[in-house]
Amino acid sequence: MTTKKAVSPKGPAQGSNTAPTVDELIKFYKDMLLIRRFEERAGQLYGMGLIGGFCHLYIGQEAVVVGLQACANPGDTVVTSYRDHGHMLACGMDPKGVMAELTGRAAGYSKGKGGSMHMFSREKGFFGGHGIVAAQVPIGTGLAFAHKYKNDGGLSMAYMGDGAFNQGQVYESLNMASLWQLPVLYVVENNKYGMGTSVERSSASTDLASRGDAYNVKTMAVDGMDVMAVREAGIEAVEHIRAGKGPVLMEAKTYRYRGHSMSDPAKYRTKEELQKMRTEHDPIDHLRQTLIAMKALDDEGFKALDRDIKDLVMAAAEFAQAAPEPDPSELWTDIVVAA
Amino acid sequence: MALDILMPALSPTMTEGKLSKWLVKEGDQVSSGTILAEIETDKATMELECVDEGRIGRLLIEEGTEGVPVKQAIATLLGEGESAPSTKAPASKPASPAKPAKAAAPAKAALQAPTVATSPTGETQYSTWKTQTVRQALRDAMAEEMRRDPNVFLMGEEVATYQGAYKISQGLLEEFGENRVVDTPITEHGFAGLGVGAAFGGLVPIVEFMTFNFAMQAIDHIINSAAKTLYMSGGQMGCPIVFRGPNGAAARVAAQHSQCYASWYAHVPGLKVVAPWSAADAKGLLKSAIRDPNPVIFLEHEILYGQSFPVPDTTDFLLPIGQAKVERPGKDVTIVAFSIMVGKALEAAEKLAEEGIDAEVINLRSIRPLDTATIITSIEKTNRCVTCEEGWAFSGIGSEIAAIIMEQAFDHLDAPVTRVAGKDVPMPYAANLEALAMPQVADIIEAAKTVCYR
Numbered sequence: 001m002t003t004k005k006a007v008s009p010k011g012p013a014q015g016s017n018t019a020p021t022v023d024e025l026i027k028f029y030k031d032m033l034l035i036r037r038f039e040e041r042a043g044q045l046y047g048m049g050l051i052g053g054f055c056h057l058y059i060g061q062e063a064v065v066v067g068l069q070a071c072a073n074p075g076d077t078v079v080t081s082y083r084d085h086g087h088m089l090a091c092g093m094d095p096k097g098v099m100a101e102l103t104g105r106a107a108g109y110s111k112g113k114g115g116s117m118h119m120f121s122r123e124k125g126f127f128g129g130h131g132i133v134a135a136q137v138p139i140g141t142g143l144a145f146a147h148k149y150k151n152d153g154g155l156s157m158a159y160m161g162d163g164a165f166n167q168g169q170v171y172e173s174l175n176m177a178s179l180w181q182l183p184v185l186y187v188v189e190n191n192k193y194g195m196g197t198s199v200e201r202s203s204a205s206t207d208l209a210s211r212g213d214a215y216n217v218k219t220m221a222v223d224g225m226d227v228m229a230v231r232e233a234g235i236e237a238v239e240h241i242r243a244g245k246g247p248v249l250m251e252a253k254t255y256r257y258r259g260h261s262m263s264d265p266a267k268y269r270t271k272e273e274l275q276k277m278r279t280e281h282d283p284i285d286h287l288r289q290t291l292i293a294m295k296a297l298d299d300e301g302f303k304a305l306d307r308d309i310k311d312l313v314m315a316a317a318e319f320a321q322a323a324p325e326p327d328p329s330e331l332w333t334d335i336v337v338a339a
Numbered sequence: 340m341a342l343d344i345l346m347p348a349l350s351p352t353m354t355e356g357k358l359s360k361w362l363v364k365e366g367d368q369v370s371s372g373t374i375l376a377e378i379e380t381d382k383a384t385m386e387l388e389c390v391d392e393g394r395i396g397r398l399l400i401e402e403g404t405e406g407v408p409v410k411q412a413i414a415t416l417l418g419e420g421e422s423a424p425s426t427k428a429p430a431s432k433p434a435s436p437a438k439p440a441k442a443a444a445p446a447k448a449a450l451q452a453p454t455v456a457t458s459p460t461g462e463t464q465y466s467t468w469k470t471q472t473v474r475q476a477l478r479d480a481m482a483e484e485m486r487r488d489p490n491v492f493l494m495g496e497e498v499a500t501y502q503g504a505y506k507i508s509q510g511l512l513e514e515f516g517e518n519r520v521v522d523t524p525i526t527e528h529g530f531a532g533l534g535v536g537a538a539f540g541g542l543v544p545i546v547e548f549m550t551f552n553f554a555m556q557a558i559d560h561i562i563n564s565a566a567k568t569l570y571m572s573g574g575q576m577g578c579p580i581v582f583r584g585p586n587g588a589a590a591r592v593a594a595q596h597s598q599c600y601a602s603w604y605a606h607v608p609g610l611k612v613v614a615p616w617s618a619a620d621a622k623g624l625l626k627s628a629i630r631d632p633n634p635v636i637f638l639e640h641e642i643l644y645g646q647s648f649p650v651p652d653t654t655d656f657l658l659p660i661g662q663a664k665v666e667r668p669g670k671d672v673t674i675v676a677f678s679i680m681v682g683k684a685l686e687a688a689e690k691l692a693e694e695g696i697d698a699e700v701i702n703l704r705s706i707r708p709l710d711t712a713t714i715i716t717s718i719e720k721t722n723r724c725v726t727c728e729e730g731w732a733f734s735g736i737g738s739e740i741a742a743i744i745m746e747q748a749f750d751h752l753d754a755p756v757t758r759v760a761g762k763d764v765p766m767p768y769a770a771n772l773e774a775l776a777m778p779q780v781a782d783i784i785e786a787a788k789t790v791c792y793r
Contacts, residue, residue, distance in 0.1 A: 132559055132563050
């Protein structure tokens with residue numbers, strides 16, 4: 001039942017029928033770059049006081065969500081924690097609507113009433129954006145329950161961090177999902193730190209994926225800094241789930257470059273550690289080198305692509321600053337649905 | 340010396356049961372552990388084991404007898420050398436308490452629902468009524484709604500194979516199958532969150548908590564996930580879900596199993612909170628709760644499960660959430676109550692009438708939204724108010740009602756609003772202390788007299 005597998009191909013598997021096309025690789029590059037540039041801009045707007053409250057950036061982890069969402073079908077559902085901007089963009093949500101939510105404007109996905117941690121798009125299958133650590137895990141399990149109940153062929157992807165992975169409700173969920181063979185992919189984005197506490201200091205066993213063994217769940221571990229490896233693992237996971245063989249628990253080993261939130265100086269790790277990850281394992285650089293080696297894009301091609309992404313993010317930032325705040329009457333709407 | 344074998348109490352709330360089958364006959368030799376009989380309680384069929392050694396003398400209750408009170412002698416056990424005729428048991432076979440068994444239910448209904456004739460809100464148009472227990476009404480409500488909408492499903496601990504820890508879901512597994520009547524592991528936090536996810540995913544879950552005491556494990560999902568997400572999503576993420584189960588104090592189960600959560604949930608915008616008293620309340624409100632597009636906390640009461648009331652005999656019977664019912668009109672003092680306290684308030688009102696105080700009794704039915712209009716209209720008439728709840732007074736429903744009356748009907752008050760509530764202590768186990776901790780009919784009578792300056 002449990003087949004743990006470290007998947008980390010150095011490039012697209014030659015001759016494999018699951019190998020990504022050049023166009024797909026370029027799309028992954030664009031999607032990751034969009035998340036990177038979007039998050040950098042969000043960090044800037046936060047510094048300018050235009051974004052308030054909590055703001056958790058995804059920079060460094062882009063390969064995880066881009067690689068896995070490449071395996072999703074329309075109708076599948078996604079939930080994640082509060083480090084959610086990348087997931088929204090990877091699900092195809094409009095950067096303008098996401099950024100406008102960050103600035104608390106009426107044009108935001110939640111009309112400005114949710115903020116960074118609480119955005120949703122039924123249309124895109126994105127079910128949040130949840131602010132309580134690990135609460136999204138049973139919710140994602142419930143979405144999977146609904147897929148199975150309705151027999152709609154869909155699956156649910158429930159993302160969580162290594163910090164969430166010590167919450168009891170994760171195991172309550174694994175147990176029920178396995179018991180009922182629910183179509184759900186649990187993804188632990190292990191970025192090595194739950195806020196300021198390293199996995200070594202918080203987890204009695206640092207082999208996170210192995211915890212699935214206790215629940216008879218298929219487990220996988222993948223290099224989360226390599227989008228092609230993530231995608232390949234994702235294909236295997238999704239095939240297993242869609243075949244009705246029950247849930248999969250995947251640990252994606254990754255790294256966040258920024259602090260836990262905007263107010264975190266990240267003094268619990270060394271500059272050298274961060275530098276090493278950025279220079280040697282950056283997911284976007286890695287794919288760029290692959291694309292160059294494949295001669296998929298020349299310098300001009302990269303420049304044009306970079307420019308497009310920059311313009312897209314700039315337009316989102318401008319939209320988010322120009323959009324009006326919610327009307328005061330919105331204070332009293334959306335509390336209950338009229339019966 | 341011959342011993343009496345007594346009808347046992349097989350649950351904290353059992354007062355009577357059915358002696359369904361004798362497994363021994365007169366003259367049989369029995370010893371400790373011998374199964375003597377099968378007894379059907381309001382929750383399950385249980386076996387009665389012999390504790391002592393001896394020979395069965397007389398079987399005092401015929402098998403099949405319903406309504407045998409707890410502690411009633413059901414057989415005699417003879418010691419060595421004793422013979423059957425020497426027992427003091429009546430010679431005639433059917434014991435006297437067995438006879439009123441069939442009449443028990445209607446008699447109870449008469450006691451508990453004396454005011455059916457007073458054309459209650461929302462129920463007047465129904466001409467055909469039947470007598471049902473609260474338990475049956477809850478089951479019928481779920482079954483009818485599950486027939487009506489294939490997306491409605493029930494999940495919780497022991498709801499399927501076991502037929503419900505309190506037999507509320509009896510027969511549902513058989514009718515709807517295991518996909519729609521789902522036994523969960525003992526994992527409240529997990530299955531409450533799973534239910535919320537299923538609701539986001541387009542289903543209509545009924546999540547049963549074995550008791551609301553256990554829902555504290557799940558309260559994060561009820562409040563943070565179910566109640567708040569609609570607002571936080573700008574109206575996108577409706578969460579049609581019912582969290583239901585017994586709430587409040589049962590009997591002799593001590594502090595961790597005896598608490599009223601009405602004010603906890605009523606505090607939260609985004610939730611609806613309903614607390615039925617009668618079987619009609621239970622049926623009409625649960626059907627409305629299941630159809631409601633919002634998360635609804637449905638607070639039942641274990642003591643009421645076995646009580647019988649008249650219920651409109653139709654599948655179209657719904658009661659609107661947010662409307663109280665005047666159970667007994669009166670002019671001297673308003674008694675506001677919900678759940679089990681409605682019965683106690685009505686009892687108090689009858690006794691107050693004997694002393695010349697004409698009390699109006701309001702059954703809130705719904706805690707959030709609260710029917711303030713009915714309360715204020717009543718206060719404008721009576722100028723006095725007593726609130727009743729099993730929960731603690733501090734930050735309780737009575738406190739909220741008192742504040743609302745002060746804000747909206749201050750000039751109509753002839754006396755301060757008085758709260759009758761559970762004593763401000765964790766629920767004790769000892770019978771005498773438990774009775775002291777719970778709000779009693781006498782407390783309501785005393786409070787009503789006080790506000791009437793009598």
